Amino acid sequence: MVEHIGFRRFVSALQPLFKMKGHYGCIQGRKKRALNYMAACKSRIAITSDMWTSENQKRGYMAVTGHFIDDSWKLRNIIMRFIYVPAPHTGEVICEELYDALVEWNIDEKISTVTLDNCTTNNSVITELIKKIGSSKLMLEGILFHMHCAAHI
Structure with missing residues (x-):
């Protein structure tokens, strides 16, 4: 409702000096704060991702979610992306979307693990992701990089 032009005119008539921020502006502000928060985070970040088709x-x-321990030793979770993934849902396409999220949040070199379901496509997603990041930047050269979701198993 607050995005509706009629409501904006009404508010402007009440107080012309009041400037309403759009929903998009609020979201972008929150995202910028979250990006800065993640950039300052010194711990490794575990990623979970799940994909489904309507x-x-x-x-x-x-959906891509980051999980990490902050400086106060509290477990934090941030939904980094919820996006449409174009077909076909090959390992390369899914990897590209996931990697874009990691780069956007500047955490591509802070990843500890990636948890995905047991879909066979996800094996190629992990292989491609390790190539893009580089195994030397991962813990134990990426040996424990791919975690299988216990709920899906």
Whole structure:
């Protein structure tokens, strides 16, 4: 409702000096603060990602979440992306979307693990992701990089 032009005119008539920030501006402000927070984080970050396809539209969507311990030793979780993934859902396409999220948040070199479900495509996602990041930047050269989701197992 606050985005509606009629409501904005009403508020402007009440107080012309009041400038309303749009929903998009609020989201961008929060994202910028979260990006700065993650940049200052000194710990490694575990990533979880899941992808699913809507039944009625046959469109694929992926959520990417970062999990880490902050300086106060509290477990923190940040939803980094919720995005549409274009078909076909090959390992390369999924890897590209996941890698873009890591680079956008500037954490591509801070990753500890990536947890995905047991879909066979995810094995190629991990292989491609390790190539893009470089195994030398991962803990134990990436031996424990791919975690399989216990709920899916």
